[in-house]
Amino acid sequence: MGPVDPEILQHLRQPIADFLSLTVRILPPKPLPAQVYHVARDQHHSTQLLEYLLAVDDYQDFSRILGITAVDLYIPIFTFVFGEAQLDGKAAIISTFRPRQGPAGTSAPHSIFMTRLIKLSLHELGHTFGLPHCRQDGCLMGFDSNLEKLDQKNPKYCEYCRIMLDDYYTRNGFDQPLQRVKV
Ligand SMILES: [Zn+2]
Ligand SMILES: [Zn+2]
Known part of the structure; x- marks a missing residue:
């Protein structure tokens, strides 16, 4: 959603497919809707972006849809969010904005950046499969x-x-048994 490095999508595809035993397809980019941008915060409203994702397409051929964006996301009660998902629903989104950051204004090393994105993807997709937050x-x-x-x-x-x-x-x-793959 909006400009995202295609290499990131390629890197995420296989770990998500392996971890969740699902077929993952990369879809063409979609523009970011102007109305979810909050000027005073210079951030995009996460919940509205999630709603937009489902409003632009019904994704009939897919059981789940994960929107990936490079812009910073927020919901009003938080400074920022890494992503958001519908609990036991169809859609989730994650942002690459925060995971890209390293200490004191630097960029995170690529391997750390990608590991963060894999964790966030599996976390948000976990919500769509009905998992609530866990204290373990x-x-x-x-x-x-x-x-x-x-x-x-x-x-x-x-x-x-x-x-x-x-x-x-x-x-x-979902009849395929879940694999136990480490990422
Ligand atoms: Zn969560
Ligand atoms: Zn747990």
Whole structure:
């Protein structure tokens, strides 16, 4: 959504496919809607962007849609958000804006940047598969309020979330068994 380096999408495709046992397809870019930009904050409203994503296309051929954007996202009660998802719904979005940041105004090394994006993608997609936030130490479904917390998380769901995800897949006809791939 908006300009995003295509290489990022290519890098994310396989880990998401492997981790969630899903076929992942990269779709053509969509423009960012001007109305979700908040001038005073110089940020884009996350919930409105998520709603826009679903409004522009019904994505009939897809079970889930993950919107990726380079702009900074917010919801009014937070300074920023890394992303947002519909709980047990179709759509999620993530932003590459914060994950790109390193300490003191530098850029994060590429491998750290990509690991962050994989974690965020799996976190937000986890919400779409019905997973709420989790308090287990290091679980992917833990709530991240900053990059430090994001970096401390394991790139995997805890056993409890994994069982809930397996159960969700079974109940909703995702018949491929979930793999246990590390990213
Ligand atoms: Zn979350
Ligand atoms: Zn968990």
